[in-house]
Amino acid sequence: MIHILESNKKYDVVVCGCGSAGFCAAVAAARNGARTAVIEKYSTPGGILTVLGNNSIDQFNNPFRKTNKMVIGGIGWEFVLKLYRDGFARIPDMNADYVDHSQYGVKVNPVAAAKVMDDMLIDAGVDLYYGQPIVDVETEDRMIKSVLISTKDGVKRIEAALFIDCTGDADIAHFAKATTFDGDGDGHFQPGTIRYYPAISPDASDKVLNYGDNRNHVSMNSTNSDMVTLSEIESRRLLYNDMLGGKLIMGSAPAVAPREGRRIKGISTMKVEDYFSGKQYDDSVCYTFWFVDIHRKGMASEIHYIKHENTPSVRLSSMISSEFDNLAMAGRCISTDRQTNSAIRVKASCMAMGQAIGTASAVAVKNKIKIKDISVNELKSKLSLQGAIVPGISDGEEFVLN
Numbered sequence: 017m018i019h020i021l022e023s024n025k026k027y028d029v030v031v032c033g034c035g036s037a038g039f040c041a042a043v044a045a046a047r048n049g050a051r052t053a054v055i056e057k058y059s060t061p062g063g064i065l066t067v068l069g070n071n072s073i074d075q076f077n078n079p080f081r082k083t084n085k086m087v088i089g090g091i092g093w094e095f096v097l098k099l100y101r102d103g104f105a106r107i108p109d110m111n112a113d114y115v116d117h118s119q120y121g122v123k124v125n126p127v128a129a130a131k132v133m134d135d136m137l138i139d140a141g142v143d144l145y146y147g148q149p150i151v152d153v154e155t156e157d158r159m160i161k162s163v164l165i166s167t168k169d170g171v172k173r174i175e176a177a178l179f180i181d182c183t184g185d186a187d188i189a190h191f192a193k194a195t196t197f198d199g200d201g202d203g204h205f206q207p208g209t210i211r212y213y214p215a216i217s218p219d220a221s222d223k224v225l226n227y228g229d230n231r232n233h234v235s236m237n238s239t240n241s242d243m244v245t246l247s248e249i250e251s252r253r254l255l256y257n258d259m260l261g262g263k264l265i266m267g268s269a270p271a272v273a274p275r276e277g278r279r280i281k282g283i284s285t286m287k288v289e290d291y292f293s294g295k296q297y298d299d300s301v302c303y304t305f306w307f308v309d310i311h312r313k314g315m316a317s318e319i320h321y322i323k324h325e326n327t328p329s330v331r332l333s334s335m336i337s338s339e340f341d342n343l344a345m346a347g348r349c350i351s352t353d354r355q356t357n358s359a360i361r362v363k364a365s366c367m368a369m370g371q372a373i374g375t376a377s378a379v380a381v382k383n384k385i386k387i388k389d390i391s392v393n394e395l396k397s398k399l400s401l402q403g404a405i406v407p408g409i410s411d412g413e414e415f416v417l418n
């Protein structure tokens with residue numbers, strides 16, 4: 017029998033996981049008046065962006081537009097500008113005509129990025145639970161009542177009116193036994209990647225750091241702990257062999273970064289045909305821009321580029337569980353098919369989704385209604401007033417860097 021410790025705090029919104037999506041969701045919920053907590057399994061916020069060492073944020077713009085190329089703004093862009101002002105972000109010219117999508121990626125210094133995330137979360141009034149993984153949930157009918165977290169004191173219960181699953185792998189939905197779609201549905205997932213840090217920085221005066229190709233791909237199924245153990249062992253063997261071969265490696269990320277996990281069944285599920293055509297829905301609350309990008313170990317990736325002005329968007333109803341009334345999601349675990357997931361998972365899109373769902377959650381709790389019943393128009397106006405670029409309200413913005 018596990019003894020469960022009670023928390024003396026009750027929250028309006030608990031954000032589960034503090035990667036790109038969770039960070040923005042928590043800041044947005046708190047700024048909109050919700051008593052908010054964010055719970056993160058690592059001791060550092062940022063997920064793949066900081067802890068797991070992929071320091072590129074794609075893609076804030078749609079380069080195929082003639083004007084108004086910036087399609088994502090808001091909290092994600094505010095975060096980038098804070099880093100930029102202290103020399104910790106490299107922002108490319110979003111109006112340039114680059115050959116490769118990745119050239120539009122904003123590169124950040126991961127240590128500085130995590131510190132700025134701390135600052136923005138604390139300034140917004142978010143309670144931080146770092147280094148405290150969620151290990152289970154308690155449910156009643158169509159509601160999640162609490163999450164159970166592993167702390168230094170033991171297992172603790174955290175209650176909230178509404179939970180946002182930003183764990184990337186949809187751990188909360190899985191613990192709640194909600195329906196998820198996993199990888200290709202046949203037990204296959206995209207490979208993960210271990211980042212390593214060379215012993216000598218290519219340019220010690222570079223405050224942003226360019227990790228470039230300092231990475232190895234390994235087989236990965238981040239939804240299965242035994243498989244994760246095997247991936248970690250494989251990653252160290254690869255690094256060991258690299259070092260035997262003469263590579264100078266000073267350290268590596270603490271874990272293999274997963275590209276793909278579970279996707280939660282939402283009220284709607286975004287389909288690749290609509291994504292590709294840039295279809296807009298009544299409940300589109302943010303834009304997203306990247307190509308279909310399914311990595312395959314030892315083989316070329318499946319890639320389909322989008323090369324037109326129509327910018328795909330994310331639906332609010334794809335970020336709300338169809339099975340639990342107080343479960344929402346943002347980031348790479350929202351409700352999409354596999355191809356769409358491989359596109360919407362990039363970090364700028366995750367940040368835009370986070371801001372949208374964090375704000376929606378605060379509105380739902382304040383009005384004491386289900387998140388699926390909030391006024392989409394009210395949400396869109398609020399998001400727009402708070403600096404987000406919102407389909408149906410703003411078509412995008414010009415790129416300006418002061």
Ligand SMILES: Cc1cc2nc3c(=O)[nH]c(=O)nc-3n(C[C@H](O)[C@H](O)[C@H](O)COP(=O)(O)OP(=O)(O)OC[C@H]3O[C@@H](n4cnc5c(N)ncnc54)[C@H](O)[C@@H]3O)c2cc1C
Nearest residue numbers: 033035036037057063064074150183184209347348362363
């Ligand atoms: C190797 C690699 C390269 C990539 N390259 C790029 C790129 O160049 N540009 C780009 O934009 N995107 C890139 N991506 C994609 C992008 O990084 C991710 O899709 C994105 O970070 C997803 O954001 P997220 O917030 O949904 O999830 P994550 O960043 O994975 O964050 C999830 C957070 O939840 C936490 N968490 C998980 N489970 C629990 C739990 N049970 N309890 C508490 N906390 C939990 C995790 O620790 C993590 O902090 C890459 C991904 C990989 C793996």
